[in-house]
C-alpha cells in the first residue's frame with residue numbers, strides 16, 4: 001500500500017511556519033494584510049473564503065473580506081480593486097473565482113497590482129513563473145510542490161505527467177515541475193492514449209475535474225500520485241480525479257481527497273501573502 005500524503009497535517013505545519021514569521025515581523029510594525037474579494041453568492045466560494053479568512057486570522061494577518069452582490073458591475077469591481085491597490089495596509093489581494101457570468105474575469109485579474117497578486121494569476125506573474133523570476137506562484141500547484149517535497153519525492157530527472165491544462169492549475173503545475181527538472185508531459189481531453197501516458201509517469205498530477213477518470217490499473221508501480229480533483233458525486237461524496245483505492249495499491253505515495261491538495265491551496269496563500277508583505281518594505 002502507498003504512503004498517504006497528509007495534506008491537512010502539512011498545511012498545519014505551513015500555517016505554523018507562517019505564524020512564527022508573522023511574530024518575528026511584529027517588532028518592525030509590519031502586519032501582513034490579505035484582502036479577499038467575493039462577488040455573488042456561490043455557496044462553495046463562500047465556504048472557501050471563510051476558510052481563507054480563518055487561516056489568515058490564525059496566523060496573525062490583517063484579514064478583510066469585501067463581499068459584493070452578484071449584480072455588481074464590472075466598473076464597480078474594478079473600482080474596488082483600484083482602491084485596494086492603493087491601500088498600503090493591503091499586501092495581498094485575492095479575487096475569489098469563479099466570478100458571476102458577465103464579468104470579464106481576465107480584466108479583473110489584470111487590474112490587480114502584480115505586487116499584490118496573492119494568487120499569482122496576473123499575466124506578469126504567469127510570465128515570471130515561465131522564465132524563473134521569483135514572485136507569487138498559483139497556490140494549488142505551489143502546494144503540490146510542497147507535498148512532493150514532504151513526501152521525499154524530488155521530481156529531478158523523473159517523468160511527470162500533468163493531466164489537465166487549466167490556467168490556474170495544469171499550466172503552472174507543468175512549469176513548476178519543469179523548473180524542478182522533471183521531464184514533463186501535459187495530457188488533456190484530446191490526448192490520444194491517456195492510459196499509456198499515465199503508465200509512463202513517475203509523478204502523476206491529476207487536475208482535470210472528472211471524477212475517477214484516472215484508473216488505478218493505469219498507474220505505474222511505484223509512482224507518486226497527486227490528486228487535485230474535487231468532484232462531488234450525486235450522493236454527496238467527494239472524490240478526486242483518480243480511482244483512489246486501486247491507485248493506492250500500485251503507487252508508492254498518494255494524496256487523499258479530501259485532505260490532500262485542498263488544504264495546501266489555502267496554506268500556500270498565506271505563504272504568498274507573507275512574501276508580498278516582506279517585499280513591500282524592500283520597495
Ligand SMILES: Nc1nc2c(c(=O)[nH]1)N[C@@H](CN(C=O)c1ccc(C(=O)N[C@@H](CCC(=O)O)C(=O)O)cc1)CN2
Pocket residue numbers: 048094095096097098119139140230238257258259260261262263264265266
Ligand atoms: N482566487 C481563487 N479562486 C479559486 C481558487 C484559487 O486558488 N484562487 N481555487 C479554487 C477553490 N479553492 C480556493 O479558493 C479551494 C478549494 C478547495 C479547498 C479545500 O480545502 N478542499 C477540501 C475539501 C472541501 C470540501 O469538503 O468541499 C479538501 O480538498 O480537503 C481549498 C481551496 C477555485 N477558486
